[in-house]
Amino acid sequence: MKIYIEENYEKVSKRAALIMASQVVLKPDSVLGLATGSTPIGMYEELIAMYKRGEIDFSNVTTFNLDEYYKLPIENENSYYSFMMNTLFNHINVKKENIHLPNGMTESVEEECKNYEEKIKKAGGIDMQLLGIGGNAHIGFNEPADKLSVDTNIVDLTQKTIKDNSRFFDNEEDVPKKAISMGIGSIMKAKKIILLASGEGKAEAIRDMTNGYINTQVPASILQAHPDFTLIIDKDAAKLIK
Numbered sequence: 001m002k003i004y005i006e007e008n009y010e011k012v013s014k015r016a017a018l019i020m021a022s023q024v025v026l027k028p029d030s031v032l033g034l035a036t037g038s039t040p041i042g043m044y045e046e047l048i049a050m051y052k053r054g055e056i057d058f059s060n061v062t063t064f065n066l067d068e069y070y071k072l073p074i075e076n077e078n079s080y081y082s083f084m085m086n087t088l089f090n091h092i093n094v095k096k097e098n099i100h101l102p103n104g105m106t107e108s109v110e111e112e113c114k115n116y117e118e119k120i121k122k123a124g125g126i127d128m129q130l131l132g133i134g135g136n137a138h139i140g141f142n143e144p145a146d147k148l149s150v151d152t153n154i155v156d157l158t159q160k161t162i163k164d165n166s167r168f169f170d171n172e173e174d175v176p177k178k179a180i181s182m183g184i185g186s187i188m189k190a191k192k193i194i195l196l197a198s199g200e201g202k203a204e205a206i207r208d209m210t211n212g213y214i215n216t217q218v219p220a221s222i223l224q225a226h227p228d229f230t231l232i233i234d235k236d237a238a239k240l241i242k
């Protein structure tokens, strides 16, 4: 595990964008695993700026997002599809057919999860996976539990996650209670993983995921066992690291 502790959120975003951009420059047909949440927004803005300056070309890139809410139409502004289109995809030259998110509106969850895994495999696996982290150390939507799913699966969101994510919705009741998420195995199969975190609200999760132990109640802790894992955090998120 490599850890970069940056002065602030802006520096976290800049370093992450440079790492992601290098991946695409060195391998223009990279398969990128992407994440939602507020944390990666700064990194996406940096990547858009690089694209506009002609420094980076996404035309051969394929993307797979970590997760999508269950039964939230993609037209809803809070769907992760809408988030990704508005925050990144509409501003760069990635091809629409190369963009993948789990279909939360599927009639057959089991089939959708299986297909998603197949599609990742067919694309050659994920070269670089970007992650944020939940306040309870979830990654994707793999919530703390006694058992964690290896493959893409449907998950029940914890009350904490529903509360955390309610800031984007009009009411807490509008937050979907379930999501389809890549599993821990799907994430760990990525050749490289980077995780971004910023702010004091993530300090406990960062402490617990870097303490040398793997604990399913701290889903992100498994990343310590990945051979090419980079943590990019700001001082506030790092303040409880021992």
Ligand SMILES: N[C@@H]1[C@@H](O)[C@H](O)[C@@H](COP(=O)(O)O)O[C@@H]1O
Pocket: 035, 036, 037, 038, 039, 040, 066, 067, 131, 132, 133, 134, 135, 139, 140, 141, 161, 165
């Ligand atoms: N499913 C997403 C995660 O992928 C993300 O890491 C987390 C943290 O979000 P934020 O970056 O807004 O704190 O939120 C959601 O629950």
